[in-house]
Amino acid sequence: ELLEMVKKAKRPFIYAGGGVIASGAEKEVLELSRRLDAAVGLSMMGLTSVPASYPLNLGMCGMHGQYASIMAQSQCDLLFAVGVRFSDRATGDLNEYTSKCMTVHIDIDRAEIGKNVSPDISMWGDVKMILQRILDVLPQCEHLDWLRQIEEYKSAEVLPPAKGFSPRAIIEEVNRRGDADTVVATDVGQHQMWTMQFYKFEKPQRLLTSGGLGTMGYGLGAAIGGCIANGRKRTVLFTGDGSFGMNLNEMATAVSQNLPLTIVVMNNDVLGMVRQWQTIFYDCHYSHTTLDRRTDFPALAAAFGAKGVSAHTMEELKKALDEADQSDGPVLIDCHIGMDEKVLPMIPPGRSARDMIVKG
Numbered sequence: 001e002l003l004e005m006v007k008k009a010k011r012p013f014i015y016a017g018g019g020v021i022a023s024g025a026e027k028e029v030l031e032l033s034r035r036l037d038a039a040v041g042l043s044m045m046g047l048t049s050v051p052a053s054y055p056l057n058l059g060m061c062g063m064h065g066q067y068a069s070i071m072a073q074s075q076c077d078l079l080f081a082v083g084v085r086f087s088d089r090a091t092g093d094l095n096e097y098t099s100k101c102m103t104v105h106i107d108i109d110r111a112e113i114g115k116n117v118s119p120d121i122s123m124w125g126d127v128k129m130i131l132q133r134i135l136d137v138l139p140q141c142e143h144l145d146w147l148r149q150i151e152e153y154k155s156a157e158v159l160p161p162a163k164g165f166s167p168r169a170i171i172e173e174v175n176r177r178g179d180a181d182t183v184v185a186t187d188v189g190q191h192q193m194w195t196m197q198f199y200k201f202e203k204p205q206r207l208l209t210s211g212g213l214g215t216m217g218y219g220l221g222a223a224i225g226g227c228i229a230n231g232r233k234r235t236v237l238f239t240g241d242g243s244f245g246m247n248l249n250e251m252a253t254a255v256s257q258n259l260p261l262t263i264v265v266m267n268n269d270v271l272g273m274v275r276q277w278q279t280i281f282y283d284c285h286y287s288h289t290t291l292d293r294r295t296d297f298p299a300l301a302a303a304f305g306a307k308g309v310s311a312h313t314m315e316e317l318k319k320a321l322d323e324a325d326q327s328d329g330p331v332l333i334d335c336h337i338g339m340d341e342k343v344l345p346m347i348p349p350g351r352s353a354r355d356m357i358v359k360g
Contacts (some may be wrong), residue, residue: 001121003137005078005102011146012038013076015061015090018045018211019083019107019127026204028131029082030054035135037143039076039150041069043084044196045211052200056150062090063347064193067358068153070345074100074353075149081105083127086116087212088349096352106130158345158358159197165313167191167266170335171198173314174236174264177321182206183226183235187219187243190272193343195238217246220263224250227259234260234325241267242291251304254330261330262321265297268339276342280357290339301332308332 006012014036016029026049033040033056040050041061050057059066061073073079079101084090086105091097098117105112105119106127113122123130162169171194178184180202186192186209201207208222219239227235244265254261266272275289298308309320311333324331342360347353 002104002134003139005104005121006036006138006141009036009078009102009141010143011076011101011149012036012078012080012141012143013073013101014038014040014080014082015043015073015084016040016046016049016082017043017084020046020049021083021204023083023108023127023129025083025128025131026050028128028135031135032080032082032131032138035138036080036141037147038078038080039069039072039146041065041073043087043090044209046083047196048201048204048207051202053202058150058154060196062087063092063349064197064343064345065347066197067156067158067345067356068150070347070353070356071153072150077101079103081107081117081119082131083107085109085112088116089212091116092347093350093352162198165311165317165335165337167194167337167341168198169314170264170266170317170337171195171238173317174238174262174321175199177325178234178236180206181230181233183208183223183230183233185209185219185223185226185235185237187237187239187246188214188216189240189243190268190276190341190343191238191240191243191266193273194266197343199238216243219243220247220250220254223261223263224254224257224259227261228257232260234262237261237263239263239265240272241265241269241293241295241297242271244297245293245295248300251301251306251330251332255305258329260328262324263301263330263332265332265334266337267297267334268337268341269293270339272339272341273343275339276346279340279342280346281348297332297334301330306330306332308334310334310336312336
């Protein structure tokens, strides 16, 4: 049945999630993409399963996904969903989500199959083993028109290039300082989505994030663990002023263990993601999102015995990153950004790609 669907398909798309990484099926997903001429979109938990440099990797799908990834998934006629659970942040309007395509769902958790999306074909088991069986019999396909369309989606990217002291510019500068082995952790909120959009991961298991669990305060402990597990190489934490305040006491652990952490605090003085929703969907009626705190994060870092620096410009950020690169221990960089910076594009909850918001 699967092979018959592949024969009919002209616009195949692979939606890869955390199950790909859990089963070690990264090579199989790449080969599936090459064999089908299929674009690849990723869930947040599957983000590192395909190198960012792979031409058919269109980035994250869903509510805050990349424009090309959202558009390609919305127009595909065959959807390979591999190791994903079809969360509401990924699907939007379920009535439209798979209305144009045949669907194959591969997952080890039987409870996920048919829970949110009813696939035409389901395969229950280990992703790697199933993909190997599929690749044993899957022919080489050519979809040149689809590849041209994908290139058009990529060239029509709606996000503006990094300029000024913006979240994108900050993340891209940090990205340039690292390498493919750098472990990156995040907390939860806007900074988390910006990291998914702008940091270019080349290797699996280099991203530590709590995904849909939404646990503010997760990041610092995760960065500590990731740093130790990765041979005490310099590790990056992207966090927000709200999230960092949840678990900043772990700075004591980072200092006592003398761990080389670069802690980038996206400090906008608000709970940014909630404020974004209140701005867009609640006509700027703000409630409990302005923190009105006066925490001096660099001074706090110094009190714990770490290095702390404030940055308001790219020049100050670059200087702070130079200091971090030359340090053996944790360095906190307090990046002051505007409170109305937004994560875009954005698909409103329960809506589809045609309702995508691309401007703030």
